[in-house]
Structures are given as structure tokens and as C-alpha cells.
Amino acid sequence: MRKLLAVSALVLCLGARSPKLSKDEQVVHALNRLTFGPRPGDVEAVRKMGVKKWIDLQLHPERIPENTELAQRLAPLESLRLSQADTERNYPNPQMIRAIAAGRQAMPADPVTRAAVERVVRRFKVKKDEADNAPLEPAIPLEQLLTREQIRTLRTGNVDQKRAVIAAIPEDQMDDVAIALPPGLRLQLLPAVEPALRRKLMLLTAPQQLVAFDLSEGKLYRAILSNRQLEEQLVDFWYNHFNVFLDKGADRYLVPTYEREAIRPHVLGKFRDLLEATAKSPAMLFFLDNWESVGATQPQRGNAKRPVRGLNENYARELMELHTLGVDGGYTQKDVTEVARCFTGWTIRQPREGGDFFYNDKVHDKGAKTVLGVTISAGGGKDDAEKVLDILARHPVTARFISRKLAQRFVADDPPQKLIDKMAKTFRDKNGDIREVMKTMLTSDEFFSQAAYRAKVKTPFEMIVSAVRATGAQVDFAFPLANQIAQLGEPLYRKLEPTGYSDANSEWVNSAALLARMNFALSLAQNKVPGSKLDAALFSGSAADVARQVLFTDAKPETLAAIEKRTANAPVVGLMLGSPDFQRR
Amino acid sequence: MTTRRLFLKSSGLAMFGIGAAPLWLARAADAPSARKKVLVAVFQRGAVDGLNLVVPFGEKSYYELRPTIAIPADTVVSLDGFFGLHPALAPLKPVFDANRLAIIQAVGSPDPTRSHFDAQDYMESGTPGRKATSDGWLNRALPALGDAKKSPVRAVSLGPSLSRAMRGHNDAVAINNLNEFKVQEAGGAATFESMYASTLDAALNNTGRETFDAVKLMQSIQAQPYTAANGAKYPGGRLGQSLMQIARLIKADVGLEVAFTDVGGWDTHVNEAGQLANLLGNFGQALAAFYQDLGDRMEDVAVVTMSEFGRTAKENGNRGTDHGHANVMFAFGGAIRGGKVYGEWPGLGPEQLYENRDLALTTDFRDVLGELVVKHLGNGQLGGVFPGYTQPKFRGLIAG
Numbered sequence: 001m002r003k004l005l006a007v008s009a010l011v012l013c014l015g016a017r018s019p020k021l022s023k024d025e026q027v028v029h030a031l032n033r034l035t036f037g038p039r040p041g042d043v044e045a046v047r048k049m050g051v052k053k054w055i056d057l058q059l060h061p062e063r064i065p066e067n068t069e070l071a072q073r074l075a076p077l078e079s080l081r082l083s084q085a086d087t088e089r090n091y092p093n094p095q096m097i098r099a100i101a102a103g104r105q106a107m108p109a110d111p112v113t114r115a116a117v118e119r120v121v122r123r124f125k126v127k128k129d130e131a132d133n134a135p136l137e138p139a140i141p142l143e144q145l146l147t148r149e150q151i152r153t154l155r156t157g158n159v160d161q162k163r164a165v166i167a168a169i170p171e172d173q174m175d176d177v178a179i180a181l182p183p184g185l186r187l188q189l190l191p192a193v194e195p196a197l198r199r200k201l202m203l204l205t206a207p208q209q210l211v212a213f214d215l216s217e218g219k220l221y222r223a224i225l226s227n228r229q230l231e232e233q234l235v236d237f238w239y240n241h242f243n244v245f246l247d248k249g250a251d252r253y254l255v256p257t258y259e260r261e262a263i264r265p266h267v268l269g270k271f272r273d274l275l276e277a278t279a280k281s282p283a284m285l286f287f288l289d290n291w292e293s294v295g296a297t298q299p300q301r302g303n304a305k306r307p308v309r310g311l312n313e314n315y316a317r318e319l320m321e322l323h324t325l326g327v328d329g330g331y332t333q334k335d336v337t338e339v340a341r342c343f344t345g346w347t348i349r350q351p352r353e354g355g356d357f358f359y360n361d362k363v364h365d366k367g368a369k370t371v372l373g374v375t376i377s378a379g380g381g382k383d384d385a386e387k388v389l390d391i392l393a394r395h396p397v398t399a400r401f402i403s404r405k406l407a408q409r410f411v412a413d414d415p416p417q418k419l420i421d422k423m424a425k426t427f428r429d430k431n432g433d434i435r436e437v438m439k440t441m442l443t444s445d446e447f448f449s450q451a452a453y454r455a456k457v458k459t460p461f462e463m464i465v466s467a468v469r470a471t472g473a474q475v476d477f478a479f480p481l482a483n484q485i486a487q488l489g490e491p492l493y494r495k496l497e498p499t500g501y502s503d504a505n506s507e508w509v510n511s512a513a514l515l516a517r518m519n520f521a522l523s524l525a526q527n528k529v530p531g532s533k534l535d536a537a538l539f540s541g542s543a544a545d546v547a548r549q550v551l552f553t554d555a556k557p558e559t560l561a562a563i564e565k566r567t568a569n570a571p572v573v574g575l576m577l578g579s580p581d582f583q584r585r
Numbered sequence: 586m587t588t589r590r591l592f593l594k595s596s597g598l599a600m601f602g603i604g605a606a607p608l609w610l611a612r613a614a615d616a617p618s619a620r621k622k623v624l625v626a627v628f629q630r631g632a633v634d635g636l637n638l639v640v641p642f643g644e645k646s647y648y649e650l651r652p653t654i655a656i657p658a659d660t661v662v663s664l665d666g667f668f669g670l671h672p673a674l675a676p677l678k679p680v681f682d683a684n685r686l687a688i689i690q691a692v693g694s695p696d697p698t699r700s701h702f703d704a705q706d707y708m709e710s711g712t713p714g715r716k717a718t719s720d721g722w723l724n725r726a727l728p729a730l731g732d733a734k735k736s737p738v739r740a741v742s743l744g745p746s747l748s749r750a751m752r753g754h755n756d757a758v759a760i761n762n763l764n765e766f767k768v769q770e771a772g773g774a775a776t777f778e779s780m781y782a783s784t785l786d787a788a789l790n791n792t793g794r795e796t797f798d799a800v801k802l803m804q805s806i807q808a809q810p811y812t813a814a815n816g817a818k819y820p821g822g823r824l825g826q827s828l829m830q831i832a833r834l835i836k837a838d839v840g841l842e843v844a845f846t847d848v849g850g851w852d853t854h855v856n857e858a859g860q861l862a863n864l865l866g867n868f869g870q871a872l873a874a875f876y877q878d879l880g881d882r883m884e885d886v887a888v889v890t891m892s893e894f895g896r897t898a899k900e901n902g903n904r905g906t907d908h909g910h911a912n913v914m915f916a917f918g919g920a921i922r923g924g925k926v927y928g929e930w931p932g933l934g935p936e937q938l939y940e941n942r943d944l945a946l947t948t949d950f951r952d953v954l955g956e957l958v959v960k961h962l963g964n965g966q967l968g969g970v971f972p973g974y975t976q977p978k979f980r981g982l983i984a985g
Binding site: 518 | 706749760769776
């Protein structure tokens with residue numbers, strides 16, 4: 001396998017001389033790379049507009065009218081719009097619920113959330129006070145609200161049957177029913193109910209999980225529905241470049257704001273702005289520990305509860321190794337320490353004070369520093385770190401590192417050096433303007449070369465979203481798709497390492513993941529993925545027809561031959577989505 | 586005892602018919618190599634309280650530091666008159682007495698972090714203090730092998746995703762449940778197999794073959810309902826079930842070399858006593874069942890347990906303990922020189938504690954893992970397994 005990879009890398013090095021794509025191939029190629037997969041009708045639309053013009057439009061998302069269905073799907077996902085402090089207040093974790101029960105923390109303000117949290121708090125109080133043998137839920141028992149038949153249907157019926165039972169419940173009784181349902185059954189009902197009730201059921205069960213739920217649903221709906229596809233691809237790319245792991249403590253509440261305010265506004269803007277936005281984000285300050293990094297200039301007294309703190313180099317190291325220069329970017333351990341000293345005092349306010357970025361001059365190291373040969377004189381403050389960001393954002397090694405990483409995502413695992421050089425030149429000439437760098441790449445011969453065509457294996461996120469888009473499946477509950485993506489090996493917002501996910505094909509091609517792709521493909525085709533529904537009647541043509549419907553080009557003869565030889569009754573569209581052909585973009 | 590080769594010739598290949606035998610199986614049947622050595626790593630996530638796991642009941646300070654949660658000296662299962670097992674771990678005493686269970690006290694990661702996230706990350710990557718390591722020590726621990734000798738299931742991580750310790754350059758498979766490792770719609774399997782076998786897409790062709798080889802191996806296992814041997818009873822819960830599946834893979838001789846599983850819930854900040862007793866009851870039964878189930882096959886197997894850091898020596902105000910430093914590890918198996926508590930004991934006196942609060946560290950966890958990698962798995966390239974750790978101090982857990 002390694003040998004074969006080497007051969008394909010060799011082919012790619014010849015990228016510039018690789019034959020150009022035909023007009024039709026160009027359309028499919030551009031759609032495969034700039035979007036999360038073509039939808040029915042996309043190929044015709046792009047052909048009509050012209051590939052160049054369409055790419056230019058995708059580079060200016062503000063000129064593209066947005067899909068109205070998207071706004072409608074995003075509307076219920078409240079935590080995506082809240083401030084950090086409100087997110088924490090509205091979706092308390094078990095510890096906070098204990099604090100609320102003990103009167104140490106205020107109830108959420110939102111009435112629906114408040115009612116649900118009150119419920120959880122009461123249950124907690126009862127649990128705690130075991131001596132008092134009171135029932136866990138002082139609510140009306142389920143048996144008094146619903147017939148035995150209805151309860152059985154809720155437990156074992158199909159989605160439509162469950163939906164009918166829910167619809168028959170009088171509106172003024174719905175809250176009582178929601179409360180009386182056992183937690184396991186509440187979660188089972190999620191695919192069968194409207195978004196508002198879905199949230200209520202989740203709030204009653206585990207309020208904190210709504211934050212991760214909203215994030216995943218939001219990301220999926222945007223990828224599936226947005227007309228500004230390149231922007232969504234880049235949000236995914238830059239979030240991954242500046243990766244923050246959702247499940248590290250406070251980051252559970254910080255990530256929505258991080259993506260919304262530090263990443264999204266800058267994905268086609270200036271790299272320097274993006275870098276600073278991430279550097280100042282509470283999510284990153286917390287994830288890479290800079291918030292507790294202090295200068296060694298003042299003597300500190302420690303005790304058992306608060307041990308002596310000192311310089312923490314984690315962020316400084318990753319800033320150079322992962323965010324700007326790259327691992328072989330020519331910096332030394334001394335540079336890491338010096339950068340860390342510049343960043344001392346870049347910290348976060350107490351959660352009760354909003355948890356925002358703030359610069360604490362009292363713990364800043366005031367001494368002189370030398371970063372990559374540049375002297376930062378003594379007596380500085382917050383601007384020490386800003387100078388570091390200037391040095392790094394303007395560094396030619398950064399221009400190359402970022403260009404290469406973008407090309408790996410959009411062109412091929414081992415992109416031609418000539419392309420990287422062109423992109424890096426644009427990066428330097430245009431002062432780190434990401435839109436200009438993208439334009440250089442997307443209009444290059446290397447991008448439209450045979451060597452790049454179908455050279456990338458889809459990430460799990462791309463595979464699943466592209467299957468939904470290609471089949472035109474209707475998604476009214478996206479979260480189960482997030483579970484599928486995790487099964488394929490890419491849990492959303494949950495890459496533990498600051499490196500983010502690799503964009504290399506080898507990251508995604510392994511046995512368990514491949515099986516999971518095949519299983520997902522068949523499940524989607526048979527409408528067995530809760531919340532997603534495709535119209536099977538659309539795919540009743542020949543294998544070759546179905547192939548063109550989902551691949552937007554012809555399938556390989558070997559693939560068609562295997563499908564035509566099938567003896568068992570598996571749906572052709574499912575076999576096609578699980579085929580080697582569909583795993584590439 | 587049947588040899589692996591015999592097993593493959595008699596049962597494995599017969600099951601598919603010689604013509605349809607997966608490539609790997611055919612290769613394995615011809616390979617003259619003996620049964621594989623297997624290393625099983627168990628991670629206790631959440632930082633287990635090592636001082637209540639292997640209790641220093643001979644140390645007065647222990648009782649002074651823990652007025653309400655210390656394990657009384659008359660209830661510990663004494664090992665050597667100074668250390669004793671938590672009473673819930675009694676099922677492991679026979680393994681210790683058979684000199685197959687070694688205990689290492691005051692062991693752990695030298696990195697001072699008390700963050701679960703960072704410490705687990707460091708212990709699984711095998712590179713304390715270095716966050717950018719992208720692969721795990723257990724993946725790097727696999728001995729170099731020619732492609733022809735590599736089983737598709739030589740590295741298995743039990744659970745829904747590939748654990749951090751298992752990620753890396755060598756192929757490793759995440760298996761949540763052996764019985765579900767297949768194409769769920771039986772009708773799709775054959776078509777997918779023929780698609781991937783015939784595709785000219787080299788990378789997908791290769792992995793596709795490996796996948797269906799592994800699926801077939803699993804089929805042969807799935808076809809036979811499993812009964813633990815020697816009267817072993819696995820407890821319910823994640824760890825017991827995972828270990829049972831590992832035992833099943835080992836006994837099926839499908840080429841397993843390293844396995845990883847984990848069990849959570851050890852973060853006992855509040856009311857530790859009851860929780861820990863429950864968790865340890867399950868933990869001890871699961872490990873003991875695995876040992877009993879494998880019987881003679883334990884000669885090829887070593888199991889090692891670890892947790893990201895220990896807990897405070899002194900109990901906190903909530904009858905629990907907070908995040909600490911050094912901890913305890915278990916190693917058991919046929920080759921382990923057990924019946925002994927290893928590691929220098931630093932003591933629990935005020936001046937002996939790390940940062941005035943935690944058990945100090947006298948053994949680096951890489952000394953323990955490294956010794957198993959070199960002497961049990963036979964991979965002498967330790968520099969590649971624990972980069973930057975050039976001077977490991979083996980404790981003599983294995984002879985040689």
C-alpha cells in the first residue's frame with residue numbers, strides 16, 4: 001500500500017503537466033471540492049453559469065442568497081446564538097444543578113429552560129434526601145396520562161405510530177407527559193417529535209447536552225442546506241486548523257461562541273485577524289492552558305488548594321507548531337519559552353463575570369524577549385503578544401505552511417510544490433488575504449488537473465453529508481447523522497488533540513470505518529437512519545442510472561459489474577453510496 | 586493443545602472452503618510462527634485512588650490522612666504485611682499468590698498536570714508533556730512484521746472508536762462488539778466485497794480486502810456461541826464484556842497482538858468509599874474472570890492496568906479525594922514475576938509527599954510498559970515506542 005501511495009504522489013508531483021479536465025469533469029470536480037457534494041440540479045446550474053463565475057461567487061458568500069429552509073432549521077437551536085455566560089446559565093451541568101439546588105447559583109432566565117431545570121433540581125434534591133423516602137418524581141404517573149396501548153406504542157412503535165400518539169395528546173397535558181416519561185424513553189422519542197418538544201425532552205433529561213447537540217445539528221444543517229457551501233467548507237477547515245476539543249471542561253460552553261465569533265467571520269478574511277481572534281478566544285485560552293500561564297517576575301505564594309503557578313508553554317508551542325510555522329518551521333525551544341512569556345496575562349474573566357478574554361497586567365512578564373530573532377523590549381504589556389502574532393502572521397514560513405495545508409484539503413494529499421509556491425506568494429503579496437489565496441488555488445491548472453481529480457477520500461463528515469445531498473434526502477432531525485459520523489471515526493467537535501483531524505486519505509481508510517460507511521449507506525437507502533428520509537422511488541432505474549444520480553458521473557465498470565451480479569435484494573442506491581466510487585470526491 | 590496452525594487448517598479454512606479462504610488466513614496457515622504474544626492494556630479513566638486500591642496499611646500516616654475513608658487494617662487483603670488489597674479485590678489474591686500478579690506502587694507519569702484531559706492524553710500517547718504526538722504507544726509497540734504475517738486484527742481497541750493509545754501507522758481496528766463487526770444487511774456484504782476486491786482504487790482495494798478478511802475472521806468467531814472456560818464468570822458492565830471479547834479473540838488464534846480497553850467512573854471527589862467498593866468489585870471480578878477463562882493460554886498474555894494520575898493522600902472535606910500524582914499499576918500474566926509489590930515506597934509523611942499533598946512518584950509508567958513491550962512483545966525498538974525516553978529502568982517484572 002505504501003508503495004502505491006508513493007506512486008500516486010509521484011503522479012501528483014507532475015501535477016502541472018497532468019492533462020487538464022474536460023468541461024464536464026471540471027464542473028463535477030469543482031462541486032466536489034467546494035461543496036459538501038452536489039445536489040440534484042447543481043451540475044446543470046454550474047454548467048449554465050460557467051465554472052469560473054460560480055467559483056468566484058462562492059468566494060463571495062455574502063452575494064449568495066441563503067436557503068430559507070436553513071434559517072428555519074437553525075431557529076430552534078438556541079444555544080448557537082447565546083453568549084458564553086447565558087449558555088452556561090441555561091444549560092447547567094450536573095455540578096451546576098447541585099449548585100442551583102444548594103442555592104449557590106441562579107435559575108436560568110428562559111421560562112422553558114427554567115421549568116425543565118427546576119424539575120431536574122427537584123429530582124436531585126429528592127435523591128439527595130434519601131431518608132425522606134419521597135417519590136423521585138412528584139408528577140402525575142404516565143399510566144394516568146396515557147392508555148396502556150399508547151405507552152406500548154411509544155415504546156415499540158415505528159416513528160409514524162409514535163408521532164400519531166404524540167399528536168393525540170392534548171396540548172395542556174403535553175408537559176405532564178414529558179415529565180412523566182422515563183429518561184430512556186424520552187430520548188427514543190426524539191426523532192418522532194417537533195423540534196420544540198425535542199428540546200424540552202432533552203432539557204428534562206440532561207440540559208448540558210443540548211449545547212453539543214445544537215452544535216452538531218447546526219453544523220450538519222449548514223453543510224446540507226447552505227447555498228454558501230465554500231464558506232461552510234472553510235469554517236470546517238479553519239475550526240479544524242485551530243482545533244478546540246469540546247469535552248475539555250469549560251470548553252463545553254465556550255465552543256459555540258468560538259466558532260461563531262472567532263472562526264466564522266474570518267474564514268475568507270485576513271489570516272492575521274483570524275489568528276488574533278483565536279488567540280483571544282476563551283475557548284483556545286482554556287484549551288491550551290494559556291489562561292493560567294503567569295510570568296515568573298513576581299514571587300508567588302502557593303498552598304495546597306492553589307499550588308504555585310508559573311509559565312505554561314502549551315499555547316506558545318502549538319501557536320507555532322500547528323497554527324502558523326509548522327513543526328519544522330525553524331523555531332527553537334527558546335522561542336517557545338519567549339513566546340509563552342509574551343502571552344503571560346492573556347487570560348479569561350471569572351465565569352460569573354462573563355468569562356470573556358481579558359489582559360491581566362499583574363501577571364505579565366515585563367522583561368525583554370527575543371522571538372525568532374526579533375527583540376521585544378522590556379516594559380511591554382498586552383502588545384507583546386500582539387507583536388508575536390504580527391511576526392508569525394507575516395512570516396514566509398507561515399505563508400507556505402498555510403498554503404500547503406489549504407492545498408491538501410482542496411487539491412490533493414501531496415499537492416504540487418509549484419502550486420504551493422504560487423499560493424504562498426499571494427499570501428505574502430496580499431498580506432495574508434485568505435480569499436486571494438483561495439482564488440489563486442481554485443483558478444490554478446493544478447486544481448483542474450487529472451492528478452487532482454477524485455484524488456481525495458471523503459472525510460466521514462463529507463461522506464455522510466454528500467450522501468444526504470446527492471439523494472435529496474429530507475432531514476428534519478440531524479443529530480442521528482452526527483452519531484453516524486462518529487461511527488465513521490470523526491466525532492464532531494471532539495478531536496482531542498490540538499492538531500485537529502488529518503486531511504490525509506490514510507486517516508479515514510481503515511477497516512472499522514469502511515464497514516461503518518457501508519452500513520450507513522445501506523441504512524440511509526432503507527430509511528433506517530432516524531430523522532432522514534429519501535424517496536426510494538427516485539432510484540428505481542438501472543445500476544448505471546442510479547450511479548449517475550449519486551456520483552454525477554459514470555461509475556467504474558468494476559463497480560457496476562459487482563452490482564449487476566448481485567443476488568440478494570439490497571437497494572442499488574445503498575450499494576452505490578457504499579461503493580469505492582462514492583468514497584472519493 | 587492445538588497449535589494455531591492446526592486450528593487454521595482444521596477449522597478456519599474449512600469454514601470458507603479452501604478456494605474462498607481469505608488471503609491472510611491462507612498466509613497465516615502457512616506461516617511457521619508460533620502463537621502470538623498478546624499485550625492487553627486496561628485504562629481506568631478518571632484517576633483511580635491507588636492508595637485505597639493497594640492500601641499501605643502498615644503506614645501510620647495513611648490512617649491520619651484519611652480519617653473516614655481509609656480501609657481498616659483488619660479488612661484489607663494483606664499481600665506482604667505492609668500493603669494489602671482493597672477487600673473488593675479479593676478475587677485477585679489467588680493470582681497474586683500464584684506469583685502471576687505484580688503490583689507497582691508509586692508509579693505514573695512524571696508530568697505534573699492534574700488535568701484528566703492532558704494526563705490521559707500523555708499516558709496514551711506515551712509522551713508526557715508533549716501534546717502534538719499524533720499516535721499512541723500501543724500502536725507503536727507492535728513489532729515490525731512483513732505484510733504477509735500481519736493479521737487484520739492484530740491490534741484491537743474495544744469500544745466505538747479507536748482509542749488514542751491505539752492510533753497510528755499500524756492498522757488497528759475498533760470493535761465495539763464482535764458480533765456486530767459485519768455488513769449489517771446480509772444482502773449487501775457479498776456485493777460490497779466484490780466491489781472492493783475488483784476496484785482499481787488501490788488504497789480502497791487494499792483496505793477493502795483487509796476489512797473483509799477481518800469480517801470473515803469474525804464470522805468464524807460469531808458463528809460459535811462463546812462460553813467462558815474453567816467456570817470463569819465475567820461480571821456485567823463494559824470492562825467484563827470487553828475482556829471477554831478479548832479472550833474470545835485470543836482463543837480463536839486470529840493473530841491478535843495488542844488490545845486496549847477502558848473503564849470509567851474513578852473520579853471519586855465525593856463519598857468515595859461506597860463508589861470505589863462497587864467499582865473495584867466489578868474491576869477485580871472482570872480481571873480475575875479473564876485470568877481464569879484463559880487458563881493455560883495466559884502463558885502468552887500479559888495484562889497491564891493504568892490510570893492517568895493518583896489522588897490526594899489526604900481526604901477532602903467531602904469524604905473523597907482530589908486529583909493527585911503517583912498511582913498504582915497491575916501487571917499479570919504467565920510471564921510476569923508476580924507475588925510482589927514493586928517500586929520504592931516514598932512514604933506518606935508530610936515531607937515525603939509530592940507538593941505537600943500527593944504520593945510521590947518513584948517509577949515512570951514507561952518503565953513498566955517498556956519492559957512489557959521489550960520482553961513480552963519482543964519489540965526491542967523502545968526509542969520508537971517512547972520517543973525521547975532513552976533511559977528506562979526495568980523493574981524485573983519479567984525474567985531476562
